[in-house]
Amino acid sequence: MTEKQIQKVRDTIKKHKAALSLEKRKFGGYDDSYGRRYVIAELYLKIADYKGAATYFRWFEKNFPDDIGYPLFYLAWAVTLFERGKLEEAKIKTIQTNFLNTYLFDVILSNETHPIDKSETIGFESLSYAIEIKQDCDKVVSKDYLNWLAEFIQTEFYLSTMNRFISLRKLLQDENDIVQRRKLIDEENKLEASIKSTIT
Incomplete structure (x- = not known):
């Protein structure tokens, strides 16, 4: 440029x-x-x-x-933190990005991915949306961030957090009781709060 x-x-x-x-x-x-x-x-x-x-x-x-933002915005935030050397904060923002769309990182890293049978109530949570915004994501990420990301998504911290998040979303998919749904959503909020607390 x-x-x-x-x-x-x-x-x-x-x-x-x-x-x-x-x-x-x-x-x-x-x-x-x-x-x-x-x-x-x-x-x-x-x-x-x-x-x-x-x-x-x-x-x-x-x-x-x-x-609430949206996936591309949070990805840009994560990349910014990474490029500024704020690695612990970058980890948190990266996971928050994946909470918004659980397929996005596999899509931008060209990993094989398939739809997951889980609650996806907002349009930007789907696999098709992740594929749709891939080119926009490519303009935001840096090569260094992608290399770091490929390693980070293999860590125990990332995997355990995302496994828990996806399990809650799967339960939400089949839960019709309002009280039980509220409890599951509260668990999601607690999960996000717990990852934020790792850098405070």
Whole structure:
């Protein structure tokens, strides 16, 4: 990418940030139906500006604490943490990415994968979605991150966490009782909280 192309991306980032700031000033908060809060992160990674991306993700976490995000966004976050040398945090964000789509890493690593009979209630949780966004993911990941990822997904920490998550999703698939479903969802939340606690 030429300097001119990089500057064009930076100008686009500035425009999106300005639009978000204007929205906050006018309405006292963010609606962001355009999705600028997600686009900005991907633009930073497009030019491999991991320092800028890291600063942006900290801002995002403060201003959108309950935002569920989506797989590509979380992948960009994980890559940023990895490239900034925050390996423990990168592990957590990588697993959170896989919680959003359990097929994504096998797809981007070109590993064989098949649909799993489990609860997938949001459109971005499916295998077909992972395949659909592969090219976008390829633009976000670095070669070093992919090499690290291939090793990380073989670790006991990763495997035990994902096995537990998938087992809970399988139980949810067949559970119709509202109380029992709530308990399973609570178990998912506890699982995510437990992995976050490993770096605090």
